[in-house]
Amino acid sequence: MIVNISLPDGTTYDITIDRLKKEYFDRKVVVVTNPTISALHLDYLKDKLSAKELSVVTIPDGEKYKNMQTIETILEHCFENKLNRNSLLIAFGGGVIGDMTGFAASLYQRGIDFIQVPTTLLSQVDASVGGKTGVNNKYGKNLIGAFHQPIAVNIDPYFLTTLPKRELGAGIAEIVKMAVTFNKDFFQWLEENDLNDEENIKTAIAKSVETKAWVVSQDEKEKGLRAALNYGHTFGHVIENETNYNTYLHGEAVGIGMVMANELAKKIAYMSDEEALRVKKLLEKYDIPTTYKIADVEDFYEHFFLDKKSLDNRIKFIVPKGIGNCEITDKISKEDVIEVLKRFSN
Numbered sequence: 001m002i003v004n005i006s007l008p009d010g011t012t013y014d015i016t017i018d019r020l021k022k023e024y025f026d027r028k029v030v031v032v033t034n035p036t037i038s039a040l041h042l043d044y045l046k047d048k049l050s051a052k053e054l055s056v057v058t059i060p061d062g063e064k065y066k067n068m069q070t071i072e073t074i075l076e077h078c079f080e081n082k083l084n085r086n087s088l089l090i091a092f093g094g095g096v097i098g099d100m101t102g103f104a105a106s107l108y109q110r111g112i113d114f115i116q117v118p119t120t121l122l123s124q125v126d127a128s129v130g131g132k133t134g135v136n137n138k139y140g141k142n143l144i145g146a147f148h149q150p151i152a153v154n155i156d157p158y159f160l161t162t163l164p165k166r167e168l169g170a171g172i173a174e175i176v177k178m179a180v181t182f183n184k185d186f187f188q189w190l191e192e193n194d195l196n197d198e199e200n201i202k203t204a205i206a207k208s209v210e211t212k213a214w215v216v217s218q219d220e221k222e223k224g225l226r227a228a229l230n231y232g233h234t235f236g237h238v239i240e241n242e243t244n245y246n247t248y249l250h251g252e253a254v255g256i257g258m259v260m261a262n263e264l265a266k267k268i269a270y271m272s273d274e275e276a277l278r279v280k281k282l283l284e285k286y287d288i289p290t291t292y293k294i295a296d297v298e299d300f301y302e303h304f305f306l307d308k309k310s311l312d313n314r315i316k317f318i319v320p321k322g323i324g325n326c327e328i329t330d331k332i333s334k335e336d337v338i339e340v341l342k343r344f345s346n
């Protein structure tokens with residue numbers, strides 16, 4: 001299956017959901033990966049991929065290495081191998097690899113091409129599509145980065161056969177996000193079907209990618225609609241940063257964040273108790289965490305001001321309106337937010 005994404009500036013690329021096909025690139029290619037993925041799947045990739053010149057740069061595995069230092073490592077490899085403006089980077093891994101490879105590609109000689117070959121569920125349904133690239137720093141999540149679109153996304157569901165169950169759950173959280181914000185029927189389908197089934201997971205990947213491509217096509221730079229894809233993230237990013245990126249997977253923090261956002265939606269009468277419970281139950285079906293103990297509510301609140309959606313001291317929240325619809329708003333009072341945060345502090 002192929003989903004095309006076309007942006008207003010004429011940029012267009014295909015997202016292919018299928019086994020990888022043999023491909024030759026008449027240019028210098030650098031594959032960016034980590035030791036975990038390399039041990040499991042690099043031979044498979046190399047069997048499909050050939051190039052005028054091919055090299056591999058292996059960076060450490062983990063969200064805590066998603067930083068400028070690792071970007072330097074990737075760029076250093078590009079310089080050592082004398083890449084030029086016609087060269088290509090291939091992101092071979094999960095969202096961490098994808099975000100960093102894309103960012104390095106945006107920087108090298110002011111921008112070269114890159115392709116996404118996502119190997120986690122989360123990166124297949126979300127991170128590989130749409131061109132958000134970047135790294136974390138001590139101030140917060142993804143605060144340094146660029147919009148840089150890949151020239152292709154090749155999603156091969158075969159990679160999921162080696163993915164640990166917890167990582168699968170993290171990906172499912174982002175699938176649930178797409179359904180709650182945009183698609184009531186998809187949400188119902190998710191309630192009725194088991195994503196441990198191979199065919200069902202392919203359907204869910206396709207549905208999520210279609211949703212994301214549709215959103216990004218309309219609003220690449222997150223001036224409006226795209227912010228909806230941040231449902232759960234306003235809270236989730238604070239949780240990830242507070243716990244030093246070593247306690248929760250990104251998708252897990254988003255799962256907790258969606259439950260928090262739903263509490264906010266209930267507070268302003270956008271969501272019923274029953275609807276919020278349906279979302280929580282769906283997350284719990286895949287052992288995705290839904291609770292977090294906030295140590296300092298004021299501190300947690302202050303962290304929102306570093307969120308990239310916050311402008312001129314106003315915090316933007318994505319609140320679901322029932323299931324399948326949502327609103328992006330900066331009109332929620334501090335009192336309401338603090339009251340909701342307090343529900344998670346004892």
Ligand SMILES: NC(=O)c1ccc[n+]([C@@H]2O[C@H](COP(=O)([O-])OP(=O)(O)OC[C@H]3O[C@@H](n4cnc5c(N)ncnc54)[C@H](O)[C@@H]3O)[C@@H](O)[C@H]2O)c1
Nearest residue numbers: 036094095096097119120122123126127132159162163250
């Ligand atoms: N750019 C975007 O639009 C976007 C969207 C969502 C998330 N993200 C980012 O993506 C990151 C999270 O991505 P992730 O959940 O893929 O995490 P990840 O990249 O850290 O991968 C998770 C773990 O799975 C391992 N792994 C990867 N593929 C595997 C496979 N096939 N089999 C076994 N193990 C495998 C990795 O080595 C890693 O240890 C976060 O940094 C988040 O901010 C970006």
Ligand SMILES: O=C(O)C(=O)C[C@@H](O)[C@H](O)[C@H](O)COP(=O)(O)O
Nearest residue numbers: 126130132141142226229230233308
């Ligand atoms: O593509 C988007 O837009 C998203 O918001 C997808 C999110 O799942 C992803 O985690 C993204 O990186 C978060 O947005 P950010 O701008 O806060 O980094």
Ligand SMILES: [Zn+2]
Nearest residue numbers: 174233250254
């Ligand atoms: Zn995310």
